[in-house]
Amino acid sequence: MTKDTLPAKGRYGIYVPYALLLSDFIVLNAILLAVVFFNAPLPGDTLRMVLVVANAAYLPVASMSLPMRRARAVHMERLVVKSLQMVLIHALIFFSLVAFLGISTVPWEDYVEFYIAFLIGLPLSWIATRLAMKALRRHGRNYVNVIIIGHGDNAMRLAAELQQDPGYGYHIHGFFDTEWPSRFGQCRFLGTISDDLPRYLSRNRIDEIYYTIDGNDEHTMSTVVRLADDNMVAFYYVPQLTRSVARLFHLTHIGTIPVLAAHSNPLDNPVNRIVKRTFDVLFSSTFLIVSPIIFIPVAIAIKISSPGPIFFKQRRTGYLGNEFTCWKFRTMRVNADADKAQATADDPRKTRLGDFLRRSSIDELPQFINVLRGDMSVVGPRPHMVKHTADYSRLIDRYMVRHIVKPGITGWAQVLGYRGATSELWQMEGRVEKDVWYIENWSLLLDLKIIARTVTNAIHGEENAY
DSSP: OOGGGOOOOSTTGGGHHHHHHHHHHHHHHHHHHHHHHHSSOOOHHHHHHHHHHHHHHHHHHHHHHHHHHHOSSOOHHHHHHHHHHHHHHHHHHHHHHHHHHTOOOSOHHHHHHHHHHHHHHHHHHHHHHHHHHHHHHHTTOSOEEEEEEOOSHHHHHHHHHHTSOGGGOEEEEEEEESSOOSOOTTSOEEEETTTTHHHHHHHSOOOEEEEOSOTTOHHHHHHHHHHHHHTTOEEEEOOOOOGGGOOOEEEEEETTEEEEEEOOOGGGSHHHHHHHHHHHHHHHHHHHHHTHHHHHHHHHHHHHHSSSOSEEEEEEEOGGGOEEEEEEEOOBOOOTTTTTSOOOTTOTTBOHHHHHHHHTTGGGTTHHHHHHHTSOEEESSOOOBHHHHHHHHHHSTTGGGGGGSOOEEEOHHHHTTOOSOOOSHHHHHHHHHHHHHHHHTOOHHHHHHHHHHHHHHHHHOOTTOO
8 A cells, every 4th residue: 555545544533535626626627617717608507507517527537536636745746747637627527518518608718718627727736735635644634543563664654754754644553563572773663462452442533544564474463453453543554575575556456356456667658768768858949059158168167177178978877777978077186086985075086166066966957968868858867987886786676777767967865965976885775776666667747847946956955966
């Protein structure tokens, strides 16, 4: 069960999704009335009929959007995509009803203006209500009381996810297990399942239990399920999936046997690949047309600052493990370790200008040439030196999964702070984990979000950019 499907509970939480759906109908009617008001007025009977049809067409759409409205933790780009889908489905149903009822007195321009406004207004409404709910939860409202069964790595990872953003509204009371652990760090261990869990559930308002112990312990699981049922608490089983296989799953069945199916890489879809490549070509072409404004002054400054070429070209690992020549502005004095050693914060090889180019990410701009040539994408996992690929592929699980898509100028790991030198193995493991998440959750809106955050980070400056 992924976070995106968790229900919104807590005090009065059952009513929240329906209140959000009501806001959709308010937006729908407000936009429709505004279009009619600013255009030629419609006869009263026609206006009432159009309003009734528009609202009737949204009823099935509203029921389809309810699971997304119940979700506490959902990425904004998914929210936007879902709302856009709702508008398109509404249009299909609406025009079918208009044709069936023979409503022909409304100018087609009104319909065009309405759907343009609705296409903009509904996603904005969803974003606004989502941000409002997150703000409410950060102030202690509409929260969910949670306990976690287990205290292993699976439990710790779950706790970290639930507490990643206070806007999700998860309040973790603590942990239970079959026996007291000898060491438990700083988390609150509340007791054992057999001795302490029944009493705790009877004395505290708990909304959700997350079971993270190995499912082979049938007796313990059945005990916790029974306690959850007796106390009217939602029960969720968290399967024992290690980081090496962590990905999005959906539940399916073979007969009566439940089966977890892994989602495929969205870029396996030819349409998605065409969309991403088209965006890369348009974006890189547009930038390269205006690039002389930046490239010429930077090139002159590099030649003045130190002897050597303007561009630094290095062999890196790209799509499907193939090597390619990656272009950058030269930021270091010419040295023999350029293809072996990563740059560090106080690297003596860097020039003063080079340090500025790295911190502002200007040194990466020539890679738009790589994007136009097809070696790279605007957004994707950052390409590593060939030597590092050979080293890390032996040490980190799923490291090579990064290469099933084209590398990017910027990426999800980079905007989350995983950039710069990786002196510790955990730093590269974190980068790989974020890269794999990006691959499995790709969308064009996610790419746009990453680009926007990259620009924002470049303006504000990044601590690890060196």
